Amino acid sequence: MKPAPFDYLRPATVADALAALAAGGDDARLIAGGQSLMPMLNMRLVTPRTLIDLSALPELRRVEVADGWLTVGAAVTQNELLARPTLATEAPLLAAALPWVGHFQTRNRGTVGGSVAHADPSAEIPLCLVALEGEVVLRSARKRRTVPASGFFIGPLTTARAADEIVEAVRFRLRKPGAAYGFREMGMRHGDFAITALAATVEADRIRLSVGGVADRPTARDWPRLEGAALDEALNAFAWDLGGDDDQHATATYRRTLVRRLGRAVIEDAQTELTP
Amino acid sequence: MTALAAGTRHPVTITLNGQPRTGHAHPRTLLSDFLRHELGAHSTRVGCEHGVCGACTVRIDGVAQRACLTLAVQVDGRRVDTVEGLAREGRMTALQDAFHRHHALQCGFCTAGILMSLADWLVRVPKPTEAELRDMLSGHLCRCTGYAAIVRAVMDVTGQTTESVHV
Numbered sequence: 315m316k317p318a319p320f321d322y323l324r325p326a327t328v329a330d331a332l333a334a335l336a337a338g339g340d341d342a343r344l345i346a347g348g349q350s351l352m353p354m355l356n357m358r359l360v361t362p363r364t365l366i367d368l369s370a371l372p373e374l375r376r377v378e379v380a381d382g383w384l385t386v387g388a389a390v391t392q393n394e395l396l397a398r399p400t401l402a403t404e405a406p407l408l409a410a411a412l413p414w415v416g417h418f419q420t421r422n423r424g425t426v427g428g429s430v431a432h433a434d435p436s437a438e439i440p441l442c443l444v445a446l447e448g449e450v451v452l453r454s455a456r457k458r459r460t461v462p463a464s465g466f467f468i469g470p471l472t473t474a475r476a477a478d479e480i481v482e483a484v485r486f487r488l489r490k491p492g493a494a495y496g497f498r499e500m501g502m503r504h505g506d507f508a509i510t511a512l513a514a515t516v517e518a519d520r521i522r523l524s525v526g527g528v529a530d531r532p533t534a535r536d537w538p539r540l541e542g543a544a545l546d547e548a549l550n551a552f553a554w555d556l557g558g559d560d561d562q563h564a565t566a567t568y569r570r571t572l573v574r575r576l577g578r579a580v581i582e583d584a585q586t587e588l589t590p
Numbered sequence: 591m592t593a594l595a596a597g598t599r600h601p602v603t604i605t606l607n608g609q610p611r612t613g614h615a616h617p618r619t620l621l622s623d624f625l626r627h628e629l630g631a632h633s634t635r636v637g638c639e640h641g642v643c644g645a646c647t648v649r650i651d652g653v654a655q656r657a658c659l660t661l662a663v664q665v666d667g668r669r670v671d672t673v674e675g676l677a678r679e680g681r682m683t684a685l686q687d688a689f690h691r692h693h694a695l696q697c698g699f700c701t702a703g704i705l706m707s708l709a710d711w712l713v714r715v716p717k718p719t720e721a722e723l724r725d726m727l728s729g730h731l732c733r734c735t736g737y738a739a740i741v742r743a744v745m746d747v748t749g750q751t752t753e754s755v756h757v
Contacts, residue, residue, distance in 0.1 A: 324664075
């Protein structure tokens, strides 16, 4: 199918984009890479009156490392971030998870900020943002504010972003000394939507497991360094708390099974890296 | 700020396979439709129109992307390469030659998109492993299921032999 008609705006600055967004109100949609929005436009699941294109804004295309944060401008593409030579040392979890985001061809256009703003519950980048206790920088014509990942994702395709705000940047915490990371995903094919995706952070005294594709948003849980039956029990309780729904891809029961099985596996992956 | 009204066809100029070309497009016109219907570049196939099948993959400023998930007005002033631009003076590229040699196409509907992906990807990954190649190919659907011959062709043209018993 083809999109319904819309006016197209390509602002030259973020300030212009914010003014256009404030004027457009609920009938305006922002587009960056469009790898989620364009299919929705083509299928007429969304029919905005105005499309505001952020993809060419130089202000949104910076990547910076400072003060313990990796700050990624919202219009940086997924493959541009993946190609960053220092990514594996700065954020090994992102380096492990990004190849699972869509396909080579969609990562060439899809953006880091767009994936976070879209907030698909099974998406890898929101999962990494929660796992790494990241932040989302939001900007409106009135002000700039920073929202922690734990408060940004509210539900399926629903975030704390207000109608007049754009996601300006996404901030991931840099690799912590003494921490190790693991990432696993189950999908029908590599590149398909994750049925369940899992990210583990293991430190000397802590395990953090983050899960996407089960609850209505990426969700993390922290434990001390549990092992054996205690870890199984913790994973089981987490799986039940996440719940999950039956859909055409998998049952909720299967998703919870993946949390128990792959949860243990991804934690062991990280532990092995920590104490080889 | 560029502002293009929904109901108007706007001029869009691209460098298509090295040649400047101008057509007109509504803001909602997809690049895939612009190439086919406005510029008559029919090699770019339209399959699923939601970015899954890969048939419409073209290179925009050298980077392989889905034409069905790109608006024509977004590529104004940019370089677009399609499979028509691969052969030079009637001679196919080594990659196309390998596809021919290995029968890496059956109906051919997916082929243009796969060749355009490979034209970008092989510059970044000149000696892919078979696993890396199969991962990249997961961004394309071949309904004839001719993947084995495609893998054979790419491993051949990159000077490697295939490892998998299934190939």
